[in-house]
Amino acid sequence: MMLITTVNFFSALGEFSTSTFQSTTPVVEISINSLNQQQATFIWFQLLTDVLLYQPKITNKVYSKMLEECRHFYKDNSTAQKSIDEFEIEYTSDKAILWYTRPSFLANLLNTALRTENMRTTLQFRDFIVDIYQQLLKSCSSTNYKYPFTVYRGQSMNPMELKKLKSNVGGFISFNTFFSTSLSSQLALSYAGDKYCSPFYESVLFEIEIKTMNANKPFANIRYLSYRREEDEILFCMGTVFRIDYVVQLLSKIWHIKLILSNKEVHEIDALMSGVKSEFDKSLTIYNLGNFWHERGEFAKAIDYCKLLLEEFDADQTAMSIINNNIGLIYESRNDYDIAIKYFDKAIELHGAP
Known part of the structure; x- marks a missing residue:
C-alpha cells in the first residue's frame, strides 16, 4: 500500500516555480505587444490568478x-x-x-x-x-500586524531557477503557488536543504520584509486555520508580487534572497496590470482570458486555452457560446476563414438554444 506523501510547506525539493518581471520602460508605457516572453509569462499568471480568484462559484x-x-x-x-x-x-x-x-x-x-x-x-x-x-x-482583514515585519522560507532550488532570480534583482517576482513562510529564521533555515547532500540543488533562505498591509493578494498567519497549529506559518496567496532586493551567497553556501513588499511595489503592479487590462474591449474573465495570447499573435496558445475551456464548461451553454466565438475570432485572425465560420456557427447555435 502506498501512503500519501507528507507535504513540507517550508521546503519542497525542486517543487518551486516563479514568474519574474523586469523592465527599464516605465510601467505606464508598457503594452501587451511590447512584452518579451518572460514578461508575458509574468503578466499571464497575474491575469490567470485574478480570473480564478474572482470567478463566481456556479455549481458543485x-x-x-x-x-x-x-x-x-x-x-x-x-x-x-x-x-x-x-x-x-x-x-x-x-x-x-x-x-x-x-x-x-x-x-x-x-x-x-x-x-x-x-x-x-x-x-x-x-x-x-x-x-x-x-x-x-x-x-488578513481581521488581523492587526505591526509593520514592518519579516518572514522566512527555507528552500532547495533548481540552479536554473536561482539563476533567473539573480538576473532579475531589482525586478518583480511572483510565486506561482500558495507560498508558506515562517516567523522563525532558524526554523526556515532547517528547511533550506544541504548543498552537499543535494548537489544538484541550491540551498536558499528567503528573507521577506513586509512593509504594507495593502498587498495585491492577501496573506495571513494561519496557525488557527491550519492542520499544524503548532507552527506560526504565514501563508501568501498565489500570485503575490514582491521586489527582489538582492541575491547573495553566504559563507555557509546558503543563498540569501531578500524580497520586499511595500506600497511602492503594490502601486507599480497596480499601474502595470491596469494598463494591460485597458487594452481589452471587455473585462477579462475565465472565458476570454485567451484573448491575451490572441492579442500577442500567439494563436496556438490562445486556441489551446480555449479548447481546454470547452472541456471544462461543456454543460454551460452560455459559456460554450462565448468560447466558440472566441475560437472563431482567433482563426479569423489567422486567415483560416472556413474554420472560423464553423466556430461562429456553433456559437450562434448554442446562443439560440433553449
Missing part, C-alpha cells in the same frame, strides 16, 4: 471534476481514496486551509498543477483555490 460540478481527477491520480492508493471520500462528505469552504495544510491528496496535486502550468487540473481546482483565497482574505 467543479468539485466533482476535481475529485474525479484526484481519484484517477491516486487510483492505486487506498489511503488517498479514503481521504478523498472523507473530503467529499465533510468539506466546507471554511475548512479549505485545514485541508490544504493536511497531509493529504490535495496540496500535492494543486501545487504541482500550478507549478507545471497544468491548466486542466488548475481549472478543476478553481473553487478550492477560491476557498483558500477567501479564508486568507478574511483572516
